[in-house]
Amino acid sequence: xxxxSVQKVAVVGVGAxxxxxxxxxxxxxxxxxxxxxxVARGETLRTLREQGLTWVDADGAEHxxxxxxxxxxxxxxxxxxxxxxxxxxxxxxxxPAVRALMGPHTVVLVAMNGVPWWFFDGLPxxxxxxxxxxxxxxxATAAQIPTSQVIGCVVHASAAAPTPGRIERIKNNQLIIGExxxxxxxxxxxxxxxxxxxxxxxxxxxxxxxxxxxxLWGNMTINPISAITGAPCDRILDDELVRGFVSAIMLEAxxxxxxxxxxxxxxxxxxxxxxxxxxxxxxxxLQDVEAGRPIELDALVGAVREIGQHLGEATPNMxxxxxxxxxxxxMKQLYPEPTxxx
Numbered sequence: 001x002x003x004x005s006v007q008k009v010a011v012v013g014v015g016a017x018x019x020x021x022x023x024x025x026x027x028x029x030x031x032x033x034x035x036x037x038x039v040a041r042g043e044t045l046r047t048l049r050e051q052g053l054t055w056v057d058a059d060g061a062e063h064x065x066x067x068x069x070x071x072x073x074x075x076x077x078x079x080x081x082x083x084x085x086x087x088x089x090x091x092x093x094x095x096p097a098v099r100a101l102m103g104p105h106t107v108v109l110v111a112m113n114g115v116p117w118w119f120f121d122g123l124p125x126x127x128x129x130x131x132x133x134x135x136x137x138x139x140a141t142a143a144q145i146p147t148s149q150v151i152g153c154v155v156h157a158s159a160a161a162p163t164p165g166r167i168e169r170i171k172n173n174q175l176i177i178g179e180x181x182x183x184x185x186x187x188x189x190x191x192x193x194x195x196x197x198x199x200x201x202x203x204x205x206x207x208x209x210x211x212x213x214x215x216l217w218g219n220m221t222i223n224p225i226s227a228i229t230g231a232p233c234d235r236i237l238d239d240e241l242v243r244g245f246v247s248a249i250m251l252e253a254x255x256x257x258x259x260x261x262x263x264x265x266x267x268x269x270x271x272x273x274x275x276x277x278x279x280x281x282x283x284x285x286l287q288d289v290e291a292g293r294p295i296e297l298d299a300l301v302g303a304v305r306e307i308g309q310h311l312g313e314a315t316p317n318m319x320x321x322x323x324x325x326x327x328x329x330x331m332k333q334l335y336p337e338p339t340x341x342x
Contacts, residue, residue, distance in 0.1 A: 006080045012098055013085040014039075014165070024198045038067045038069045039070065042164070045070075052165075082106060085112065092136065098144065115134075123260065157173050175202055178208025224300065233281055250271065305322055
C-alpha cells in the first residue's frame with residue numbers, strides 16, 4: 001500500500017469539527033498545496049460561496065478560507081481525501097455523497113463520535129465482522145463506503161459553529177488516527193504528516209478501535225444523562241445516585257469491551273476524576289437537544305447494547321439509559337418513533 005499524494009480534499013459536514021478541519025487545512029498549509037472543497041447545503045452553502053469559511057483563533061483574529069462548496073458532490077470530482085464529520089443519525093443520508101467523491105484510491109477519514117459502522121472490520125475476536133444495525137440500518141453506509149478505504153479518527157478537540165460557516169472557541173488539537181485493520185500503513189503516515197502540517201497534534205494508533213472504545217466509555221453515559229436532565233457534567237458527577245448509575249453502565253460496557261478484545265484497566269471512578277478536570281460544560285448531546293437537532297443516541301448507546309446482545313452480556317443499566325433517553329428524544333421529536341407493525 002503506497003503512500004498517497006494528497007492534493008484534493010473535501011469535507012462532508014462543515015459543522016464545528018468539520019469546519020475546524022477545513023479551516024486549518026485551508027489556511028495553514030502552503031498556498032496551492034491543497035484544493036479544498038466541501039459538500040454543503042442551505043445557509044452553510046450560501047455562506048461558503050459568498051464569504052468563504054471563517055475561523056477565529058485563540059487571540060480573536062479571524063481567518064477567511066476559500067472553499068469550493070457545492071450541494072452536488074459529483075461536480076467536485078474524485079478526491080484524494082474525504083473528511084466525514086457528521087452526527088451519527090446523518091451518516092446513512094450523506095453516504096451517497098461520500099461515494100460520489102470517491103475513486104479507487106480515495107481515503108475517507110471518519111471523524112465521528114461513537115461506534116462507527118466499520119468497527120468490527122479487521123477487529124479479531126468473538127464479534128469479528130459484526131454488522132451493527134443501530135448505526136448502519138440495512139448496511140446502507142457499508143455498501144457505499146468500503147472499509148478498505150476508511151481511516152478511523154478519534155477527535156480530542158472542540159469548537160463551536162455559532163453561525164453557518166463560522167468556527168469559534170477552538171480548544172485542543174489532538175487527533176488519533178488509524179487503520180480499521182490495524183497496523184501503521186503508508187497512507188496513515190502520509191495523512192499524519194499532512195494533518196500535523198495543518199496544526200493538529202497527531203497520534204497514529206496501531207489499533208484505532210481501542211481508542212474509539214476508550215473515548216466512548218466516558219461519553220456514552222454523560223452525554224445522554226445531560227440530555228435528559230439538562231445538567232452539565234460536573235452536576236451529574238456531583239450527584240451520588242446519578243454517579244453510581246453512570247458507574248454501573250460503565251462496568252457493563254467494560255465487560256463488553258473485555259469480550260471483544262478491548263480491555264480497560266481503569267475503574268469508573270478513575271475516569272470520573274479525568275472528566276472532573278474538564279470543569280463544567282454542556283455535552284454535545286445536550287447542545288443538540290437545546291438546538292432541536294436529532295440526538296446521536298444509537299452510536300453512543302444503542303450500538304454498545306447491540307454488541308452486548310450479540311455476546312449474551314446483560315446490560316440492565318444501559319437498557320434503562322437507552323429507554324429513558326430514547327423516550328425523551330421521541331417526545332421532543334429528536335429521535336425516531338418506533339416502527340409500527342400492522
